[in-house]
Amino acid sequence: MRYARLGQTDLQVSAIAFGTWAFGGDWGTADLEEGQDAIEYALSLGINLFDTAQGYGFGLAEELLGRALRERADREDVIIATKGGLRMLHTPPQETAQALADLVAEGKIRHVGLSNYDADQMETFGRFGPVHTLQPPYHLFRREIENTRPSTATWPSWSS
Protein backbone atom coordinates (compact mmCIF):
# COMPACT_ATOMS: atom_id res chain seq x y z
CA MET A 1 0.00 0.00 0.00
CA ARG A 2 1.11 3.53 -0.75
CA TYR A 3 0.73 6.24 1.90
CA ALA A 4 0.42 9.99 1.68
CA ARG A 5 0.05 12.91 4.05
CA LEU A 6 -3.62 13.78 4.20
CA GLY A 7 -4.43 17.40 3.33
CA GLN A 8 -3.15 19.83 5.96
CA THR A 9 -3.01 17.16 8.65
CA ASP A 10 0.03 15.38 10.01
CA LEU A 11 -1.59 12.01 9.25
CA GLN A 12 -0.02 9.42 6.97
CA VAL A 13 -2.93 7.64 5.33
CA SER A 14 -3.29 4.90 2.77
CA ALA A 15 -3.92 6.14 -0.77
CA ILE A 16 -6.97 3.91 -0.75
CA ALA A 17 -9.56 4.65 1.91
CA PHE A 18 -12.37 2.28 2.80
CA GLY A 19 -15.77 3.82 2.10
CA THR A 20 -18.60 2.45 4.22
CA TRP A 21 -21.37 4.27 2.37
CA ALA A 22 -22.46 1.01 0.71
CA PHE A 23 -23.30 -0.57 4.07
CA GLY A 24 -27.04 -0.89 3.86
CA GLY A 25 -29.72 -0.40 6.45
CA ASP A 26 -31.53 -3.54 5.30
CA TRP A 27 -28.62 -5.87 5.90
CA GLY A 28 -29.08 -9.34 7.33
CA THR A 29 -26.64 -11.20 9.57
CA ALA A 30 -24.65 -12.62 6.65
CA ASP A 31 -24.18 -9.14 5.19
CA LEU A 32 -23.02 -7.82 8.53
CA GLU A 33 -20.42 -10.54 8.77
CA GLU A 34 -19.21 -9.83 5.26
CA GLY A 35 -19.02 -6.14 6.03
CA GLN A 36 -16.96 -6.87 9.10
CA ASP A 37 -14.74 -9.24 7.10
CA ALA A 38 -14.27 -6.50 4.51
CA ILE A 39 -13.03 -4.13 7.22
CA GLU A 40 -10.63 -6.77 8.55
CA TYR A 41 -9.38 -7.47 5.05
CA ALA A 42 -8.87 -3.75 4.39
CA LEU A 43 -6.71 -3.52 7.52
CA SER A 44 -4.66 -6.50 6.35
CA LEU A 45 -4.06 -4.71 3.03
CA GLY A 46 -2.65 -1.73 4.91
CA ILE A 47 -5.70 0.50 4.57
CA ASN A 48 -5.76 2.77 7.62
CA LEU A 49 -8.39 5.35 6.68
CA PHE A 50 -12.10 4.61 6.95
CA ASP A 51 -14.74 6.96 5.67
CA THR A 52 -18.16 6.86 7.25
CA ALA A 53 -21.07 9.07 8.29
CA GLN A 54 -23.97 9.01 10.68
CA GLY A 55 -26.32 8.80 7.74
CA TYR A 56 -24.79 5.77 6.00
CA GLY A 57 -27.14 2.83 6.41
CA PHE A 58 -29.07 4.84 9.02
CA GLY A 59 -26.22 4.52 11.47
CA LEU A 60 -25.31 0.95 10.60
CA ALA A 61 -22.02 1.88 8.91
CA GLU A 62 -20.67 3.77 11.93
CA GLU A 63 -21.80 1.03 14.28
CA LEU A 64 -20.28 -1.78 12.26
CA LEU A 65 -17.00 0.10 11.88
CA GLY A 66 -16.92 0.79 15.62
CA ARG A 67 -17.57 -2.84 16.41
CA ALA A 68 -14.89 -4.07 13.99
CA LEU A 69 -12.22 -1.71 15.28
CA ARG A 70 -13.01 -1.55 18.99
CA GLU A 71 -11.20 -4.69 20.07
CA ARG A 72 -8.13 -4.21 17.94
CA ALA A 73 -4.80 -3.52 19.57
CA ASP A 74 -3.87 -1.26 16.68
CA ARG A 75 -7.04 0.84 16.92
CA GLU A 76 -4.88 3.90 17.60
CA ASP A 77 -3.27 3.55 14.16
CA VAL A 78 -6.60 3.63 12.36
CA ILE A 79 -8.10 6.91 11.22
CA ILE A 80 -11.83 7.40 10.93
CA ALA A 81 -13.37 10.20 8.90
CA THR A 82 -16.97 10.70 9.83
CA LYS A 83 -19.63 13.33 9.24
CA GLY A 84 -22.49 14.90 11.15
CA GLY A 85 -24.46 14.85 7.95
CA LEU A 86 -27.23 17.21 6.96
CA ARG A 87 -27.30 18.90 10.33
CA MET A 88 -24.28 20.92 9.22
CA LEU A 89 -25.92 22.24 6.08
CA HIS A 90 -28.62 23.94 8.11
CA THR A 91 -26.32 25.52 10.64
CA PRO A 92 -24.52 28.81 9.92
CA PRO A 93 -20.88 28.06 9.00
CA GLN A 94 -19.48 30.07 11.90
CA GLU A 95 -21.37 27.94 14.46
CA THR A 96 -20.32 24.68 12.85
CA ALA A 97 -16.72 25.81 12.46
CA GLN A 98 -16.57 26.96 16.08
CA ALA A 99 -18.17 23.75 17.37
CA LEU A 100 -15.66 21.64 15.45
CA ALA A 101 -12.76 23.81 16.60
CA ASP A 102 -13.94 23.19 20.19
CA LEU A 103 -14.00 19.44 19.59
CA VAL A 104 -10.41 19.59 18.33
CA ALA A 105 -9.40 21.61 21.42
CA GLU A 106 -11.10 19.03 23.66
CA GLY A 107 -9.28 16.23 21.87
CA LYS A 108 -12.51 14.55 20.75
CA ILE A 109 -11.59 14.82 17.09
CA ARG A 110 -8.15 15.27 15.62
CA HIS A 111 -8.87 17.29 12.51
CA VAL A 112 -11.65 19.06 10.62
CA GLY A 113 -12.52 18.16 7.06
CA LEU A 114 -15.15 19.42 4.67
CA SER A 115 -17.17 17.14 2.46
CA ASN A 116 -18.86 18.24 -0.76
CA TYR A 117 -17.92 21.91 -0.26
CA ASP A 118 -16.68 24.00 -3.15
CA ALA A 119 -13.72 26.37 -2.85
CA ASP A 120 -15.90 29.39 -1.93
CA GLN A 121 -17.82 27.56 0.79
CA MET A 122 -14.53 26.26 2.09
CA GLU A 123 -13.08 29.73 2.30
CA THR A 124 -16.11 31.04 4.19
CA PHE A 125 -15.92 28.16 6.63
CA GLY A 126 -12.19 28.67 7.06
CA ARG A 127 -12.71 32.19 8.36
CA PHE A 128 -14.29 30.76 11.50
CA GLY A 129 -12.29 27.64 12.24
CA PRO A 130 -9.66 25.18 11.09
CA VAL A 131 -10.01 23.16 7.87
CA HIS A 132 -7.56 20.35 7.27
CA THR A 133 -9.06 18.23 4.53
CA LEU A 134 -11.54 18.45 1.69
CA GLN A 135 -13.52 15.54 0.33
CA PRO A 136 -15.20 16.57 -2.90
CA PRO A 137 -16.96 14.24 -5.34
CA TYR A 138 -14.31 13.48 -7.93
CA HIS A 139 -14.11 10.59 -10.37
CA LEU A 140 -13.97 9.88 -14.10
CA PHE A 141 -17.49 11.19 -14.64
CA ARG A 142 -17.53 14.01 -12.12
CA ARG A 143 -14.74 16.51 -12.68
CA GLU A 144 -16.21 19.92 -11.80
CA ILE A 145 -13.87 20.33 -8.85
CA GLU A 146 -10.99 20.55 -11.33
CA ASN A 147 -12.33 23.96 -12.30
CA THR A 148 -12.35 25.33 -8.75
CA ARG A 149 -9.05 23.65 -7.97
CA PRO A 150 -8.73 24.08 -4.22
CA SER A 151 -4.97 24.36 -4.29
CA THR A 152 -3.01 25.12 -1.15
CA ALA A 153 -3.15 28.77 -2.24
CA THR A 154 -6.88 28.87 -1.58
CA TRP A 155 -6.71 26.95 1.66
CA PRO A 156 -7.87 29.07 4.55
CA SER A 157 -4.99 30.56 6.50
CA TRP A 158 -6.38 28.88 9.61
CA SER A 159 -4.78 25.48 9.67
CA SER A 160 -3.97 24.46 13.20
Next chain:
Amino acid sequence: MEQLKEFAQQRDITLPQLAVAWTLANPAVHVAIVGARRPGHLTETAAAADLTLSEPDLKEIDEILIDAVPVWGPHPEGM
Protein backbone atom coordinates in the same frame (compact mmCIF):
# COMPACT_ATOMS: atom_id res chain seq x y z
CA MET B 1 -17.71 3.11 -21.42
CA GLU B 2 -16.77 0.45 -23.97
CA GLN B 3 -13.75 2.48 -25.00
CA LEU B 4 -12.62 2.86 -21.41
CA LYS B 5 -13.03 -0.86 -20.89
CA GLU B 6 -10.86 -1.51 -23.93
CA PHE B 7 -8.30 0.98 -22.72
CA ALA B 8 -8.12 -0.85 -19.38
CA GLN B 9 -7.96 -4.29 -21.01
CA GLN B 10 -5.04 -3.22 -23.16
CA ARG B 11 -3.15 -2.38 -19.98
CA ASP B 12 -4.18 -5.55 -18.20
CA ILE B 13 -6.19 -3.73 -15.58
CA THR B 14 -9.90 -3.65 -14.79
CA LEU B 15 -12.23 -0.71 -15.21
CA PRO B 16 -12.55 -0.11 -11.44
CA GLN B 17 -8.76 -0.16 -11.18
CA LEU B 18 -8.54 2.35 -13.99
CA ALA B 19 -11.06 4.58 -12.23
CA VAL B 20 -9.11 4.55 -8.97
CA ALA B 21 -5.71 4.98 -10.64
CA TRP B 22 -7.09 7.90 -12.66
CA THR B 23 -8.38 9.67 -9.55
CA LEU B 24 -5.06 9.22 -7.75
CA ALA B 25 -3.14 10.45 -10.79
CA ASN B 26 -4.29 14.00 -9.99
CA PRO B 27 -1.53 15.46 -7.80
CA ALA B 28 -4.12 17.35 -5.71
CA VAL B 29 -5.63 14.00 -4.69
CA HIS B 30 -4.10 12.25 -1.70
CA VAL B 31 -6.69 9.54 -1.19
CA ALA B 32 -9.34 7.74 -3.21
CA ILE B 33 -12.29 6.41 -1.22
CA VAL B 34 -13.39 3.02 -2.40
CA GLY B 35 -16.67 1.50 -1.32
CA ALA B 36 -16.77 -2.15 -0.34
CA ARG B 37 -19.53 -4.36 0.97
CA ARG B 38 -17.49 -7.55 1.02
CA PRO B 39 -13.78 -8.41 1.07
CA GLY B 40 -13.59 -9.38 -2.62
CA HIS B 41 -14.42 -5.84 -3.67
CA LEU B 42 -11.12 -4.62 -2.27
CA THR B 43 -8.73 -7.10 -3.84
CA GLU B 44 -9.00 -5.39 -7.16
CA THR B 45 -9.31 -1.74 -6.19
CA ALA B 46 -6.66 -1.69 -3.44
CA ALA B 47 -4.06 -2.80 -5.99
CA ALA B 48 -4.85 0.31 -8.03
CA ALA B 49 -2.91 2.42 -5.50
CA ASP B 50 0.27 1.11 -7.08
CA LEU B 51 -0.74 1.69 -10.70
CA THR B 52 0.69 4.65 -12.57
CA LEU B 53 -0.94 6.22 -15.59
CA SER B 54 1.43 8.05 -17.93
CA GLU B 55 0.78 11.51 -19.37
CA PRO B 56 -0.17 10.01 -22.76
CA ASP B 57 -2.50 7.60 -20.93
CA LEU B 58 -4.23 10.49 -19.18
CA LYS B 59 -4.53 12.39 -22.42
CA GLU B 60 -6.08 9.39 -24.11
CA ILE B 61 -8.59 9.01 -21.28
CA ASP B 62 -9.51 12.69 -21.61
CA GLU B 63 -10.20 12.14 -25.29
CA ILE B 64 -12.40 9.14 -24.56
CA LEU B 65 -14.28 11.08 -21.87
CA ILE B 66 -15.07 14.02 -24.13
CA ASP B 67 -17.57 11.80 -25.91
CA ALA B 68 -18.75 10.02 -22.79
CA VAL B 69 -22.24 10.26 -21.41
CA PRO B 70 -22.13 10.34 -17.62
CA VAL B 71 -23.32 7.10 -16.09
CA TRP B 72 -24.94 7.41 -12.70
CA GLY B 73 -24.83 4.58 -10.23
CA PRO B 74 -25.41 4.60 -6.49
CA HIS B 75 -23.12 7.23 -5.00
CA PRO B 76 -22.46 8.58 -1.52
CA GLU B 77 -22.65 12.25 -2.39
CA GLY B 78 -26.38 12.53 -1.87
CA MET B 79 -26.38 10.55 1.34
